[in-house]
Amino acid sequence: MAIVLGENQYGKAEVRVVRVDRDDAAHRITDLNVSVALSGDMADTHLTGANDKVLATDTQKNTVFAFARDGIGDIETYGLRLARHFVESQPSIHRARISVEQYPWNRQGHHSFARSGEGTRTATITFDGEQATVDGGLTDLTVLNSTGSEFWGFPRDRYTTLEETTDRILATAVSATWRFSRAEGVDWEKAYHTARASLLDAFADTHSLSLQQTLYAMGSRVLENVPDITEVRLSLPNKHHFLADLAPFGLDNPGEVFHAADRPYGLIEGTVRRDGA
Numbered sequence: 001m002a003i004v005l006g007e008n009q010y011g012k013a014e015v016r017v018v019r020v021d022r023d024d025a026a027h028r029i030t031d032l033n034v035s036v037a038l039s040g041d042m043a044d045t046h047l048t049g050a051n052d053k054v055l056a057t058d059t060q061k062n063t064v065f066a067f068a069r070d071g072i073g074d075i076e077t078y079g080l081r082l083a084r085h086f087v088e089s090q091p092s093i094h095r096a097r098i099s100v101e102q103y104p105w106n107r108q109g110h111h112s113f114a115r116s117g118e119g120t121r122t123a124t125i126t127f128d129g130e131q132a133t134v135d136g137g138l139t140d141l142t143v144l145n146s147t148g149s150e151f152w153g154f155p156r157d158r159y160t161t162l163e164e165t166t167d168r169i170l171a172t173a174v175s176a177t178w179r180f181s182r183a184e185g186v187d188w189e190k191a192y193h194t195a196r197a198s199l200l201d202a203f204a205d206t207h208s209l210s211l212q213q214t215l216y217a218m219g220s221r222v223l224e225n226v227p228d229i230t231e232v233r234l235s236l237p238n239k240h241h242f243l244a245d246l247a248p249f250g251l252d253n254p255g256e257v258f259h260a261a262d263r264p265y266g267l268i269e270g271t272v273r274r275d276g277a
């Protein structure tokens with residue numbers, strides 16, 4: 001039986017780069033975690049150890065910092081620059097994938113910032129020498145509705161103990177990834193902020209009969225508001241809040257005291273796309 005090398009990729013993961021823009025008295029901070037994954041003509045290094053086609057991951061890390069010297073701008077543009085550079089400068093590299101996480105900081109003063117808990121912006125850019133693909137997104141955007149959520153009408157079998165409810169807390173930490181229809185001519189900044197606001201608005205104003213229904217509403221809202229986005233993938237952990245039983249202490253609990261359970265949690269995932277995308 002012959003043994004062959006299968007799919008492979010390599011790169012520097014989680015390069016933490018922080019840029020300070022000092023053009024004005026009010027500085028700006030760009031705080032990123034950048035991962036590079038390259039693939040191409042890498043058989044030799046795996047089969048014989050010849051490294052003449054291997055752009056060192058250390059060089060990749062240096063490139064991430066060097067490209068930040070000219071300014072970073074939005075992470076989609078920065079990722080596109082890096083992806084194109086690796087493929088176009090190294091004949092042995094046929095495909096690059098750049099994944100970027102951006103941590104938000106809120107301004108406290110001209111040169112003082114507080115790390116914000118309002119989610120992490122993400123972008124993944126791939127370039128194969130001809131075609132570039134851009135996925136935007138966000139993670140860790142934690143949201144909660146203290147009413148306006150029901151869950152009932154589900155099947156009951158011998159193992160079902162969950163009570164039906166017409167008023168519960170609905171909470172989740174949103175992870176979303178959206179696919180852009182093109183890699184040029186998009187206002188990435190505007191698209192990100194519109195998509196993010198769409199997710200938040202749809203979460204807040206959907207009277208929820210299930211987290212699945214809320215997921216669909218959130219994805220639809222993004223597609224309605226951002227024409228350049230063709231598909232939204234959502235991963236929504238159901239952060240359960242169980243009404244605490246205070247009866248043993250002789251106390252009632254009219255929906256005021258909850259146990260915020262950590263695990264297990266329901267995990268609701270789905271894709272909402274334009275028909276034909």
Ligand SMILES: O=c1[nH]c(=O)c2[nH]c(=O)[nH]c2[nH]1
Pocket residue numbers: 151162209210211212238266
């Ligand atoms: O919104 C929900 N969807 C479910 O599929 C589910 N399952 C469950 O136990 N609680 C919930 N809530």
